[in-house]
Amino acid sequence: MTDIKTPPHGASKLTANPLFLRDEELRQAIEMLFFAYRDFTGVADEILADYGFGRAHHRAIYFIGRHPGMTVSELLRILRITKQSLNRVLGQLIEEGYVSQQQGVQDRRQRLLRLTEKGRALEERLSAAQQSLIAGAFREVGAESVDGFRKVLLGIMGNEGDRERFERLQSPRR
Amino acid sequence: MTDIKTPPHGASKLTANPLFLRDEELRQAIEMLFFAYRDFTGVADEILADYGFGRAHHRAIYFIGRHPGMTVSELLRILRITKQSLNRVLGQLIEEGYVSQQQGVQDRRQRLLRLTEKGRALEERLSAAQQSLIAGAFREVGAESVDGFRKVLLGIMGNEGDRERFERLQSPRR
DNA sequence: GCATATAAGTCAACATGACTGACATAAAAA
DNA sequence: TTTTTATGTCAGTCATGTTGACTTATATGC
Numbered sequence: 109m110t111d112i113k114t115p116p117h118g119a120s121k122l123t124a125n126p127l128f129l130r131d132e133e134l135r136q137a138i139e140m141l142f143f144a145y146r147d148f149t150g151v152a153d154e155i156l157a158d159y160g161f162g163r164a165h166h167r168a169i170y171f172i173g174r175h176p177g178m179t180v181s182e183l184l185r186i187l188r189i190t191k192q193s194l195n196r197v198l199g200q201l202i203e204e205g206y207v208s209q210q211q212g213v214q215d216r217r218q219r220l221l222r223l224t225e226k227g228r229a230l231e232e233r234l235s236a237a238q239q240s241l242i243a244g245a246f247r248e249v250g251a252e253s254v255d256g257f258r259k260v261l262l263g264i265m266g267n268e269g270d271r272e273r274f275e276r277l278q279s280p281r282r
Numbered sequence: 283m284t285d286i287k288t289p290p291h292g293a294s295k296l297t298a299n300p301l302f303l304r305d306e307e308l309r310q311a312i313e314m315l316f317f318a319y320r321d322f323t324g325v326a327d328e329i330l331a332d333y334g335f336g337r338a339h340h341r342a343i344y345f346i347g348r349h350p351g352m353t354v355s356e357l358l359r360i361l362r363i364t365k366q367s368l369n370r371v372l373g374q375l376i377e378e379g380y381v382s383q384q385q386g387v388q389d390r391r392q393r394l395l396r397l398t399e400k401g402r403a404l405e406e407r408l409s410a411a412q413q414s415l416i417a418g419a420f421r422e423v424g425a426e427s428v429d430g431f432r433k434v435l436l437g438i439m440g441n442e443g444d445r446e447r448f449e450r451l452q453s454p455r456r
Numbered sequence: 457g458c459a460t461a462t463a464a465g466t467c468a469a470c471a472t473g474a475c476t477g478a479c480a481t482a483a484a485a486a
Numbered sequence: 487t488t489t490t491t492a493t494g495t496c497a498g499t500c501a502t503g504t505t506g507a508c509t510t511a512t513a514t515g516c
């Protein structure tokens with residue numbers, strides 16, 4: 109097109125081109141999300157392996173623990189998987205005594221889900237591992253950074269309904 | 283144990299117990315990471331479906347695009363999967379003309395990986411989708427929040443080697 | 457009260473992307 | 487020359503997702 113060389117793809121940082129910085133900033137963010145998420149799930153995966161469970165079991169345990177008495181449909185909507193997929197893991201969790209089902213009162217078609225004591229123990233073990241990872245990161249940075257982290261994650265969530273799950277917390281007085 | 287009722291699990295927020303706030307803060311962080319990551323990968327998954335590819339292909343394309351001329355071993359180390367797993371997706375990408383291999387010069391056992399033009403086009407389409415999601419979130423919040431987001435993600439990454447991938451960028455002058 | 461919709465569960469078949477283990481080839485390094 | 491390394495391949499398994507068809511119990515609308 110012109111004589112001016114189009115910087116092919118990785119324009120040098122020395123050019124201090126704002127567009128490049130922006131691109132690089134976004135690429136780094138994508139990559140950081142990948143690495144951080146890998147390690148974040150990794151600490152739970154190690155524990156799950158002891159029980160012969162996978163991430164799917166973890167997600168079910170997590171949300172049931174978070175919302176005791178939730179229905180199967182609600183869990184399906186959160187996880188965004190099919191009933192058949194969920195049933196495999198949920199069936200295992202119930203059979204092995206980690207989750208209990210209880211018929212709904214107003215609507216007796218519903219099967220309300222709860223963690224058993226055994227399920228609660230596993231949930232706590234898993235959460236403790238992930239919380240200690242997050243807590244370590246939170247401790248290294250300031251409260252403002254933690255707040256920035258939350259804000260960005262909320263911004264990434266496309267779904268308004270998901271966003272509403274997160275009421276603003278008061279910052280703990282440190 | 284004692285007469286004092288142990289708050290069963292979800293101590294009320296009204297108690298304003300700092301320990302509860304901390305626990306709730308960490309639980310929210312875990313959940314936000316889950317939802318944000320789901321949406322973040324979701325925008326790419328939609329595009330990948332057009333090509334009959336999955337996330338595994340995306341990761342390979344992403345890192346090859348990011349590090350042109352990288353070896354298969356390097357890619358394996360980053361992805362932390364087995365050679366056999368990688369070979370399936372890499373084989374497809376090569377066969378369908380998204381990735382090229384080139385024998386190493388110093389070490390002729392190596393097969394240096396690069397995106398073809400077709401591969402580059404796909405990579406850009408995928409990155410554009412994820413970047414626009416991230417960029418939207420970055421735009422909504424301040425530069426300090428973006429910085430906090432980065433710091434926390436770095437803190438979550440356990441591996442020092444991973445952390446070193448991310449040089450500090452100058453903030454673009456907004 | 458009957459028709460329809462909804463909540464939950466089940467059977468079967470299939471795809472993807474991980475894994476292990478064993479082995480082959482070429483080239484580098486000791 | 488022997489050993490190690492980089493890559494690739496065959497074969498089998500597992501976890502987790504999918505679609506489609508169908509059942510049962512219960513709620514809800516007309």
